[in-house]
Structure formats: C-alpha cells, structure tokens
Amino acid sequence: MSTTLRLPTELTEFNLREPPRSLLIRGEPGSGKTTLAMTMLAAFRGQRIFVSSRVLRPELERDFQWVAPDAPDIQIVEALVSEPERVRDRRRALERAGELVDARSAAGEVEKLWLPDALTDAYSRISVGRPGMVVVDSWDALVERYLGVPPSEAARLPDRSEIERLLIGLMGRGHVHLVLVVEREAPSQLDYLVDGVVYCTTQHDGTRLERWLHLKKMRGVRVEHPSYPFTLDGGRFQCIAPLPGHLRPVLPRPDLEPDPQPGFLWPGSTQFASNFGRLPLGGVTLIETDPDIPAESVVLFCAPIFSEVARRGGRALHILPPRGNPEDVYLAYRPVVSPQEFMSMVRIFSATGSAPRGPHQAILEKVLLPGVSATAEGVEPRMPEAVRFLNEGLDAGIPSVSFVFVSGLAHAGVGMAHPYTPENLPAIILRTVESGQVHAVLVGNSADPLLAGLREMARVKIEMHAKHGRVFVYGRSPITPPLVLAAGEEAQPYQLIRIV
Numbered sequence: 001m002s003t004t005l006r007l008p009t010e011l012t013e014f015n016l017r018e019p020p021r022s023l024l025i026r027g028e029p030g031s032g033k034t035t036l037a038m039t040m041l042a043a044f045r046g047q048r049i050f051v052s053s054r055v056l057r058p059e060l061e062r063d064f065q066w067v068a069p070d071a072p073d074i075q076i077v078e079a080l081v082s083e084p085e086r087v088r089d090r091r092r093a094l095e096r097a098g099e100l101v102d103a104r105s106a107a108g109e110v111e112k113l114w115l116p117d118a119l120t121d122a123y124s125r126i127s128v129g130r131p132g133m134v135v136v137d138s139w140d141a142l143v144e145r146y147l148g149v150p151p152s153e154a155a156r157l158p159d160r161s162e163i164e165r166l167l168i169g170l171m172g173r174g175h176v177h178l179v180l181v182v183e184r185e186a187p188s189q190l191d192y193l194v195d196g197v198v199y200c201t202t203q204h205d206g207t208r209l210e211r212w213l214h215l216k217k218m219r220g221v222r223v224e225h226p227s228y229p230f231t232l233d234g235g236r237f238q239c240i241a242p243l244p245g246h247l248r249p250v251l252p253r254p255d256l257e258p259d260p261q262p263g264f265l266w267p268g269s270t271q272f273a274s275n276f277g278r279l280p281l282g283g284v285t286l287i288e289t290d291p292d293i294p295a296e297s298v299v300l301f302c303a304p305i306f307s308e309v310a311r312r313g314g315r316a317l318h319i320l321p322p323r324g325n326p327e328d329v330y331l332a333y334r335p336v337v338s339p340q341e342f343m344s345m346v347r348i349f350s351a352t353g354s355a356p357r358g359p360h361q362a363i364l365e366k367v368l369l370p371g372v373s374a375t376a377e378g379v380e381p382r383m384p385e386a387v388r389f390l391n392e393g394l395d396a397g398i399p400s401v402s403f404v405f406v407s408g409l410a411h412a413g414v415g416m417a418h419p420y421t422p423e424n425l426p427a428i429i430l431r432t433v434e435s436g437q438v439h440a441v442l443v444g445n446s447a448d449p450l451l452a453g454l455r456e457m458a459r460v461k462i463e464m465h466a467k468h469g470r471v472f473v474y475g476r477s478p479i480t481p482p483l484v485l486a487a488g489e490e491a492q493p494y495q496l497i498r499i500v
Contacts, residue, residue, distance in 0.1 A: 023082040027200030053079040053142040079118035082316035137181040233500040240416040242469035249300040254307040268304030282436040286458035293467035314400040315393035321405040351411040404442035
C-alpha cells in the first residue's frame with residue numbers, strides 16, 4: 001500500500017461528512033495553505049465555490065492548472081474590487097431594511113446582510129438540497145478589508161469577532177462545508193468556533209525546507225496521525241503517511257541501468273541514483289541514523305543495491321545488528337534468487353552468534369560466518385573468511401557489496417584483545433574494498449564514536465532521521481533536499497518523496 005496521499009485520511013473523512021462542517025487552515029505565508037484548500041475543494045463531491053480575496057482568477061488558473069481537469073466546475077468569486085464594500089455601508093442598508101422587514105419573522109435573512117457580499121454571493125450559488133463547499137482565501141484579507149472603518153464609527157459597528165460568530169452560526173443552518181484560510185499565527189476565537197483546525201508550517205535548517213501539516217482539532221473525526229509531512233512538487237499537495245508498522249523488506253527487481261559507467265555500481269534504483277548518484281567501487285557509503293530508525297527501514301532503502309549485485313552475479317556480505325535475524329536476510333532475497341544462488345552469493349555474520357532454527361536452517365548454516373573480520377595491525381583476526389569470500393568471487397567487472405551495521409561490529413568486538421576503535425576501523429573497512437570491485441555500505445547510529453573515523457573515508461554520506469513516524473532521508477554528500485521514505489507502488493520497493 002502506498003504511503004503517499006493526496007490528502008490526509010482525516011481531511012478526506014472531513015470532506016465526506018454530512019454538511020455543515022467548518023474548517024480553519026492556518027499558517028504563515030508560503031506554507032501551502034492555498035494549495036491544501038484547493039486540493040480539498042477539488043476532492044469534494046458536490047458544489048464548489050472558491051472565494052479569492054488575494055489573487056485574481058487568471059493567477060489562480062495559472063498556478064493551479066491541475067484543478068481544471070480534476071474539478072472543472074469550481075466557481076471562483078473574486079473579492080478584489082477597486083472600491084471595497086465597508087461594514088458602515090452595510091449598517092445603512094440594514095437601517096433601511098429595518099423599515100421594510102419584520103425582524104422577528106426574518107431575523108436570519110437580516111443577519112446575512114452583515115456578511116461581506118462575496119460570502120453571500122458564494123452561498124447564493126449553492127442549490128438548495130445539494131451539499132456544497134465554500135473556501136475563503138484568505139478570511140483575514142476579506143474581513144479586514146470589510147471592517148476598515150474610522151475609529152469614530154467603530155463603536156457603532158460589529159467587530160471581527162461578532163462577524164465571525166454570525167458567520168459560523170448562519171453556516172450551521174445550511175448544507176455547506178466552510179473552509180477559512182487565515183494567516184494569523186496566534187489562535188483566535190475562530191479556533192473554538194470551527195469544527196476543525198489545521199496548521200501548515202515550514203521548518204528550515206539553513207539549507208533545507210520541510211513542510212508539515214498538523215491536525216490541531218478535528219471534531220467528530222478520529223485522528224490517526226496528527227502530523228503529516230507534505231510536498232508541493234508540481235503545484236500539487238501530497239502528504240506522506242507513516243511506513244507500515246510491520247515492515248518486512250524484500251528485494252525488488254532492479255531498475256535497468258541507463259548507461260553503464262566503469263568503476264561504479266548502479267544502485268538498482270533510479271530514485272536512489274537521481275538523488276545520491278552511483279556507488280564508487282572501492283568506496284564507502286555511510287548511512288547515519290537516529291536511534292529510533294528501525295533496521296528494516298535501512299534494509300528497505302538499500303534493497304535495490306542487493307538486487308543489482310544479485311542480477312550481475314556478484315557477492316554480498318551482511319553484518320547484522322545485534323538483534324538481527326539471519327532468516328530475514330534469506331526471506332528478503334528469496335523473490336530474486338534461488339536457494340542455491342543465495343548460498344553461493346551471500347554470507348551473513350550474526351552478532352549474537354545464535355544457531356539458525358526453523359524451516360530454512362539448512363540453507364542458513366551454509367552462509368553464516370563464525371566471526372568478524374579484523375585484519376588491520378593490532379586487531380585480533382576473527383573472520384578472514386569475509387574478505388576472502390568477497391575477493392574470490394570477483395570476476396572481471398562483477399561488483400560485490402559489503403553491508404555492515406556498525407553496531408554488529410561493536411558487539412562482536414566485546415571481549416576481543418584489541419576491540420574496534422575509531423582509529424583502527426577505517427583500515428579494516430578499506431581492507432574489505434581494496435580490490436576495487438566492492439562497495440561497502442556502513443550503517444551506524446550518529447552518536448556512535450566508531451563513526452568518527454568513517455566519516456572521513458565515505459564518498460557518499462546519508463542521514464536518516466525519525467520524525468512523527470516518518471523516515472526522513474538527507475544527502476550530506478551529495479547534498480539533497482529533504483526526502484521522505486515512503487512505501488512503493490507496484491514494482492518499486494519504496495519512493496523518495498522530495499519536500500518542495
């Protein structure tokens with residue numbers, strides 16, 4: 001199941017609920033409020049009105065070209081006029097109306113007259129008995145323009161809070177969803193009056209921008225995920241749900257390499273290659289992670305690399321984290337290789353040293369290695385088979401990969417006469433890739449001191465961070481925009497969604 005969504009499921013449910021419902025979209029300028037509001041309007045199944053108090057129709061049609069095919073019947077009410085209506089003018093009209101209308105029998109009709117013309121125009125376009133949605137962008141601009149009166153007259157006229165109470169009260173008598181876009185960051189009376197409140201925010205770290213949607217209030221809607229990262233790539237709103245809770249990565253069929261380049265390993269994924277490039281043979285990729293990043297997410301991210309190595313007849317060495325299960329490695333490879341191919345091309349080191357059990361015991365016994373390779377001077381050799389296994393399988397032009405969880409190395413080094421250190425570990429890794437036909441992928445916690453020496457030698461540097469149940473991926477070398485790791489569709493093992 002894909003984890004990229006046009007709208008959060010909670011807002012989709014809001015759209016489907018029986019009107020009337022009211023929603024506030026709040027956020028700073030440029031945070032994606034208008035695109036979110038337009039997306040909600042396009043997804044609504046009913047009559048749709050967009051009241052624009054900031055930009056003219058041609059600008060909307062230019063900026064949201066995707067709306068027309070998705071929702072050709074969206075009506076636009078332009079609230080930008082050269083001589084704006086004023087609430088003081090409305091007071092004069094109501095004074096005259098009082099002479100003609102019995103306020104006791106038509107109080108609701110008289111109250112409507114206090115609203116700006118753009119709103120009454122929008123509501124008048126909704127057919128009786130049909131559900132509708134009215135989006136006002138922005139409510140701040142519309143109401144402040146409407147209330148622009150001299151201080152001497154203000155005391156005799158309704159203020160913004162009174163207009164808002166009247167608006168929400170009158171809306172409750174109809175059959176229309178009302179969505180108000182506001183730019184005031186501080187909560188106001190509206191936050192309490194409406195049924196739902198959504199905050200659009202942006203976060204900057206100096207070089208990257210992240211976009212987040214936060215569901216602060218959703219009356220009557222169950223909130224499964226209160227925060228969603230989202231992107232505006234292509235002028236469209238697209239949010240990202242968390243990865244599945246029980247993730248079991250499997251190797252996909254690798255994407256075909258468009259133009260083979262000597263000295264580099266194709267990573268098996270066009271998305272990986274377009275963001276991080278190809279992997280230099282004889283080089284190192286370092287993936288630094290938060291403690292909350294599950295190992296399965298890292299395996300999912302790297303799975304196409306293993307697929308490409310398997311396709312080309314190379315070899316793969318897996319050094320698992322302390323709690324890693326060798327059987328998971330076999331189950332990941334099973335869709336793309338036979339058991340015989342798996343036994344000839346894969347070796348696994350399990351830091352726990354436990355013997356395999358279960359239906360695949362015979363296969364796993366053939367691929368498990370007894371210890372960790374340590375051939376640098378001053379470090380006790382424990383697994384020379386690992387480097388020998390990689391080197392023996394190196395036919396001309398056939399690459400191999402070493403996939404190492406540094407925590408597995410650290411666990412294996414406990415009790416050694418000369419444990420792994422930031423000083424000796426780089427030499428050990430270089431020993432693994434010195435043939436020039438192996439690429440090493442190292443995975444470690446950012447706080448692990450063993451990574452200090454590895455950062456200098458890595459050609460490709462990637463960070464993975466856990467935020468609100470999502471896995472963010474940042475390229476440090478090369479530098480990339482924020483990427484969110486999302487479940488793939490069809491043949492793709494995953495998607496890397498750029499936050500734009």
